[in-house]
Each structure stands twice: as C-alpha cells, then as structure tokens.
Amino acid sequence: MSLSLLLLVIGGTLAMTLFGILGGLAFSGIDRVLAARMQSRIGPPLRQPFLDMLKLMLKQNIVPANAIPWLFNGAPLIALASAITILLYIPMSSLQWFPLLGLHGDLILIMYLLILPALAMVVGGLSSGSPYATIGAQREMVTMIAYELPFAVTVITFAWKLVQADVAHPFSLATLAATPIWTLVGPVGGVGLLLLLVAMLLVAPGELGRIPFDAPEAETEIAGGLLVEYSGRNLALFYLSLAVKTIVVTALIVALFFPWNLSDWFGAGHPLLAGAADAVFFLLKLELVMFVAITLVRISVARFRINQIVDIYWKNVGAISLLGLILVMADAYIL
Amino acid sequence: MKPSQTLGKSLWAFLFNSGSCNGCEIEMVATVTPRYDVERFGIKLVGSPRHADLLLISGPVTRNMAPRLKRVYAQIPDPKIVICCGVCGISGGAFYDSYNLIGPVDQIIPVDMYVPGCPSRPEAIIDGVVKVLARLEAAETSA
Numbered sequence: 001m002s003l004s005l006l007l008l009v010i011g012g013t014l015a016m017t018l019f020g021i022l023g024g025l026a027f028s029g030i031d032r033v034l035a036a037r038m039q040s041r042i043g044p045p046l047r048q049p050f051l052d053m054l055k056l057m058l059k060q061n062i063v064p065a066n067a068i069p070w071l072f073n074g075a076p077l078i079a080l081a082s083a084i085t086i087l088l089y090i091p092m093s094s095l096q097w098f099p100l101l102g103l104h105g106d107l108i109l110i111m112y113l114l115i116l117p118a119l120a121m122v123v124g125g126l127s128s129g130s131p132y133a134t135i136g137a138q139r140e141m142v143t144m145i146a147y148e149l150p151f152a153v154t155v156i157t158f159a160w161k162l163v164q165a166d167v168a169h170p171f172s173l174a175t176l177a178a179t180p181i182w183t184l185v186g187p188v189g190g191v192g193l194l195l196l197l198v199a200m201l202l203v204a205p206g207e208l209g210r211i212p213f214d215a216p217e218a219e220t221e222i223a224g225g226l227l228v229e230y231s232g233r234n235l236a237l238f239y240l241s242l243a244v245k246t247i248v249v250t251a252l253i254v255a256l257f258f259p260w261n262l263s264d265w266f267g268a269g270h271p272l273l274a275g276a277a278d279a280v281f282f283l284l285k286l287e288l289v290m291f292v293a294i295t296l297v298r299i300s301v302a303r304f305r306i307n308q309i310v311d312i313y314w315k316n317v318g319a320i321s322l323l324g325l326i327l328v329m330a331d332a333y334i335l
Numbered sequence: 336m337k338p339s340q341t342l343g344k345s346l347w348a349f350l351f352n353s354g355s356c357n358g359c360e361i362e363m364v365a366t367v368t369p370r371y372d373v374e375r376f377g378i379k380l381v382g383s384p385r386h387a388d389l390l391l392i393s394g395p396v397t398r399n400m401a402p403r404l405k406r407v408y409a410q411i412p413d414p415k416i417v418i419c420c421g422v423c424g425i426s427g428g429a430f431y432d433s434y435n436l437i438g439p440v441d442q443i444i445p446v447d448m449y450v451p452g453c454p455s456r457p458e459a460i461i462d463g464v465v466k467v468l469a470r471l472e473a474a475e476t477s478a
C-alpha cells in the first residue's frame with residue numbers, strides 16, 4: 001500500500017467520523033425542530049442534540065453493580081465504531097475518493113454491518129443486568145428478524161436486476177451510483193421499484209428504533225429498554241451511534257433509489273466544484289428521505305406492540321416488497 | 336465548562352410519584368405538552384432515572400415509597416436537581432398527619448426547590464425550574 005493511499009484512508013476515515021457525528025447530530029436537531037413545528041410548537045434550538053451530548057459527556061457514568069463492566073462499557077464503543085464503518089462504504093458525491101472503501105465492499109457487506117450497531121446495543125442491554133434491558137434486548141432481536149425480510153428482498157431485487165442487465169460488479173454500490181436502477185426497467189418495473197421504495201421507507205424507522213417501531217426502547221412501558229441502565233458517557237455514545245446510523249440508513253436509501261448527482265444534469269465544471277455541489281445535493285436528498293421516513297412517520301402514528309411489529313414487517317411490508325420483486329421480474333421477462 | 340452550566344440547557348426530567356393523588360402528576364405531564372412546550376428549553380421526559388438530571392417528585396412519601404424514593408435518587412447520575420411539586424410533598428398537605436406518611440419529601444432526600452399548589456400549575460413548575468437553574472448559576476459565579 002503506498003503512502004498516499006494510507007494517508008487518504010486515515011484522513012478520509014477521520015473526516016467521515018467527523019461528518020457522521022456532527023452531521024448526524026445536526027440532522028437529529030432538524031428532525032426535532034420539524035417535529036415540533038408539525039405539532040405547532042416552537043421546539044428546541046437546532047443545536048439541542050449537541051448540548052445534550054455535551055451534558056451527557058460531563059455527567060457521572062454509572063456502571064451498575066449487576067453489570068459485566070467490560071461488556072457494558074465496550075458495547076457503546078462498538079456500536080459507534082461499526083456505524084461509522086458503514087459510512088465509509090456509502091457513495092456521497094461524484095468526487096473520486098467517495099466512497100472511501102467503495103471498491104472493497106458491497107451491498108451484502110453493508111447489510112451485515114448494519115446488524116452490528118443493533119447487536120452491540122443488545123449485548124450492552126443484556127450485560128447491564130436489568131430485567132427491563134433484557135426485555136428490550138429480546139424485543140430488539142425480534143425487530144431485527146422482522147425488518148430483515150423486506151430489506152433482504154429489496155437488496156435481492158436490485159442485485160438480480162443488475163445481474164440481469166449484465167452490469168459488471170452488480171453488488172457494488174459504485175455500480176448502483178453509476179447506473180440508476182430506474183433507467184433499467186420499464187413502467188411495470190417502475191411500479192415495482194416504487195413499492196420497494198415504500199418498503200424501504202418503512203424499514204428505516206424499524207432499523208433505527210424510531211416510533212412506531214420503537215418497542216425495544218419503549219420509555220413508557222419498559223423505561224427505556226435496552227438503554228435503561230446507561231448513563232453519562234456511555235449513553236452519549238449510544239445516542240451518537242444512533243445519529244450516525246440514521247445517516248447511514250437514509251444514505252443507503254438515497255444510494256439505492258436516488259443516485260443522481262447534480263453534475264449529471266448540468267455537466268461537470270471543475271471536478272472539485274461539481275463534487276462539492278453534489279455533496280450539498282446529497283445532504284438535501286438525505287434530509288428529504290429522513291423527513292418522510294422518520295419525522296413524518298414519528299409524528300403521525302403511535303407505537304406498535306412487538307407482536308404487531310413482526311406482523312407488519314412480515315405480512316404487510318413483506319408482501320409489498322415481494323410484489324415489487326415480482327413486478328420487476330415480470331417487467332424483465334413477460335413484458 | 337462546568338457540568339451544571341450544560342445542565343441548564345438540556346434538562347432531562349424523571350417523574351416520581353411518591354404516593355400523590357395523581358393531580359400533580361397530571362400537571363407535570365401537562366407541562367411537557369405542546370401548549371407549554373418546554374422542549375424549547377431542552378427539557379424532556381425520560382423513562383429511566385439513569386438518564387435523568389431532574390427528579391420531579393409529587394406526593395407526600397408514603398411508608399412503602401420511601402425506600403424507593405431513596406433508591407431512585409441514588410440511581411440518578413450526578414449532578415442532579417430535585418424539585419418537589421405540590422403542597423403535599425412540602426408539608427403533607429391534604430394528607431397532613433396521616434398515619435401512613437413518613438414524609439414530607441425533604442425528610443427523605445435533599446430538595447432543591449419547592450413548587451406549591453394543590454396541584455401546582457404548569458406555569459409554576461416551569462417557574463420552579465427556572466429559579467433553581469438561576470440559583471445554580473449564581474452559586475457557580477460566586478464560587
């Protein structure tokens with residue numbers, strides 16, 4: 001490995017860490033303000049998540065007597081680190097060094113990596129020795145199993161379509177960014193893709209443990225569930241990992257369904273300038289997806305029970321995504 | 336930056352009912368509704384005392400609740416603020432001299448601010464929070 005590559009990887013990782021944390025917190029601030037406006041309140045200042053993090057960092061960090069300390073303290077770090085790792089695989093603009101590790105990973109890897117932060121939360125919850133956290137951990141596992149079905153169906157559809165269209169490296173995200181999936185299908189396949197988009201928008205809140213799929217953390221029934229025993233720095237790390245994961249999941253939806261860049265339409269000027277414009281455009285797309293998938297849903301509906309979550313993901317959302325898959329296939333073979 | 340300075344901008348509250356008639360509880364929950372919108376000041380309700388900075392207590396502390404109150408107080412990570420809402424937590428109020436009370440609240444744990452009223456109005460609770468924060472800041476500057 002040459003020195004410049006090494007520098008690029010280290011610098012890029014640091015930059016992505018910074019972007020993930022600061023961007024994630026900023027987006028969660030926007031989410032809170034928008035949610036407040038929808039309830040016709042003023043809401044917190046935009047920087048409220050930053051203030052919350054600062055406060056949590058300065059507070060006492062309690063490790064309960066029943067906990068297993070190294071697991072209890074290690075889980076938040078793993079959650080944050082794994083969330084940031086996924087960020088390195090996500091295409092963000094037309095700049096040549098994005099995504100940083102795009103050539104070394106693909107959609108399947110991201111699917112597996114996405115399980116890691118949730119799993120770290122489960123491990124942390126189980127190791128904290130509280131019955132509430134144990135219930136939360138079980139619910140989190142069940143939710144994970146539930147949303148995995150529509151998610152996997154979506155990924156399979158994309159891979160199958162790209163293989164069928166004879167594109168090189170069908171699983172790679174760089175390929176997805178270069179060939180918008182909508183250009184490969186006819187009208188029927190387009191409807192199928194729309195259904196898949198709906199399914200993914202419904203998977204996102206489950207993946208992030210947001211209302212209406214936040215049964216694992218339900219504050220009013222199991223007192224914060226997985227996180228019930230966490231305080232101070234550890235709690236802050238979990239909130240940060242959640243903020244980064246929000247970016248990751250929405251960025252994945254953007255990469256799958258809306259991979260267009262501004263520079264595709266207006267022609268590239270200076271590559272750096274085009275890259276910067278694309279990055280801003282990417283942030284706008286992120287906010288749009290985040291608003292629809294998270295803020296709007298969170299304000300409109302109440303929490304589902306855990307058995308309803310499984311029902312909804314397997315029967316309803318699963319059916320939507322399977323129908324999408326069938327339509328995309330029908331588009332290729334029959335029509 | 337001192338912990339208490341950041342505390343004022345992001346205060347997470349945990350409700351504790353030490354045997355109240357539920358009147359003050361209802362007013363506390365009304366305080367976080369969109370009408371009063373305390374999220375403007377960074378105040379929000381949390382489900383676990385481990386996440387909390389502010390313990391909002393209602394009720395006169397019955398015999399059975401006293402050990403729980405002590406335990407919940409101990410579970411809140413430092414620095415922490417305790418606000419006692421309602422007359423019955425201050426003096427016993429409507430339950431004064433009952434055989435089943437070992438309160439009021441300040442017999443069990445240290446209290447930073449008392450908010451009177453039976454029940455205390457949301458405006459009064461917000462006022463209590465503001466005053467206790469101002470006192471924290473004053474203590475900070477004089478120290």
Ligand code: SF4
Pocket residue numbers: 355356357358359360393394395420421422423424428429452453454455
């Ligand atoms: S102060 Fe009055 S309203 Fe409040 S809990 Fe006590 S008795 Fe109920």
